[in-house]
Amino acid sequence: MTKQEVMEYLESKGSAQTRKIYYRHGARDPFFGVKVADLKLILKQTGKDQKLAEQLWESGNSDAMYLAALMADEKSISKERLRSWVKGAYWYMLSEFSVAAIAAESPYGWELGLEWIKESDEMIASAGWATLSCCISLFPNDSLDSAAIEKFLENIEQHIHQQKNRVRYAMNNFVINVGVHMPALSPRAQQVAATIGKVEVNMGNTSCAVPLAGDYIKKCIEKGRLGKKRKYARC
Numbered sequence: 521m522t523k524q525e526v527m528e529y530l531e532s533k534g535s536a537q538t539r540k541i542y543y544r545h546g547a548r549d550p551f552f553g554v555k556v557a558d559l560k561l562i563l564k565q566t567g568k569d570q571k572l573a574e575q576l577w578e579s580g581n582s583d584a585m586y587l588a589a590l591m592a593d594e595k596s597i598s599k600e601r602l603r604s605w606v607k608g609a610y611w612y613m614l615s616e617f618s619v620a621a622i623a624a625e626s627p628y629g630w631e632l633g634l635e636w637i638k639e640s641d642e643m644i645a646s647a648g649w650a651t652l653s654c655c656i657s658l659f660p661n662d663s664l665d666s667a668a669i670e671k672f673l674e675n676i677e678q679h680i681h682q683q684k685n686r687v688r689y690a691m692n693n694f695v696i697n698v699g700v701h702m703p704a705l706s707p708r709a710q711q712v713a714a715t716i717g718k719v720e721v722n723m724g725n726t727s728c729a730v731p732l733a734g735d736y737i738k739k740c741i742e743k744g745r746l747g748k749k750r751k752y753a754r755c
Contacts, residue, residue, distance in 0.1 A: 521566050523575040530583050533558040542582070544725045546611035551582035556755075559587045568593040577605060582614065589618030590754055594625035602632055606647050612686050615643040616650040621753035623647075624654030630665075642684040649690035653697040654753035661702055661747075669698060669705060677712045685722050692719045692733050699737035703747045710737055 521529075534552025542553055566572060570593040577588040585608070602623050609615035623629050629651055636648025652672070656664060676691045683691060695716070699709030713733035721730045740746065 523572060526562060526576060527584065529562055530554050546724065547582050550580060554583040559590060563590060566591055570596050585614055586618045589622045592622050594622060597622065597626055599628045602626065602628060606636060606644050609643055609647060615647040616690055620647050620650035620654055623651045624658060624753040629655045642686050646686040646690040649694050653694045656697045657701050657750045658753055666705060670708065673698060673708055673712045677715050680716050680719060688719050689721045689730060692730060695733045696736050700740045700745060701747065701749060706746060710734055713737060
């Protein structure tokens with residue numbers, strides 16, 4: 521498929537109701553308001569297509585940008601391309617979900633996550649924490665830097681409530697991922713969750729809520745999910 525064909529498809533799948541929802545969450549024009557489920561349908565026709573993904577991202581259309589990250593080839597996307605994409609990821613669905621996920625699946629996930637969490641820009645920093653969380657959910661635990669992760673937990677325990685809005689959300693999610701996917705560090709993650717308690721995040725004019733990390737980890741453990749890894753970060 522060509523870029524023009526994809527854009528025409530996206531326009532046909534857009535809806536006023538979905539646009540309204542996305543606006544409340546932080547999207548801005550241009551975008552059509554396409555549900556993620558409809559974005560995934562087109563992947564059955566295109567498969568992974570890095571060239572087309574780059575063209576779609578460069579359109580500046582939020583629906584096309586999200587689709588681009590789903591379509592990107594994690595084996596061929598470059599580190600420089602991911603750095604470029606994270607700078608353009610202006611709202612959390614792009615920063616914390618699409619870019620973070622493809623970054624984590626690429627060979628550069630952990631490296632870029634470490635780089636991005638140091639940025640002063642809220643969306644880039646939150647993308648960094650989300651990328652590290654995705655890596656924790658994907659990578660074998662013996663390949664992860666447990667000492668570094670323990671230091672991150674300590675940092676979150678001490679400083680989360682002073683961070684920028686979406687960074688607080690991503691840090692809270694980092695604690696959850698450590699608690700669920702790393703059995704050896706799960707007790708420490710639960711301790712941190714208890715210390716930080718409820719994390720206040722402005723979710724805009726939406727019904728979304730920030731999960732209590734301790735409760736979330738506990739429920740996952742009760743369901744037998746402790747230590748289980750995900751196959752893919754993108755969804």
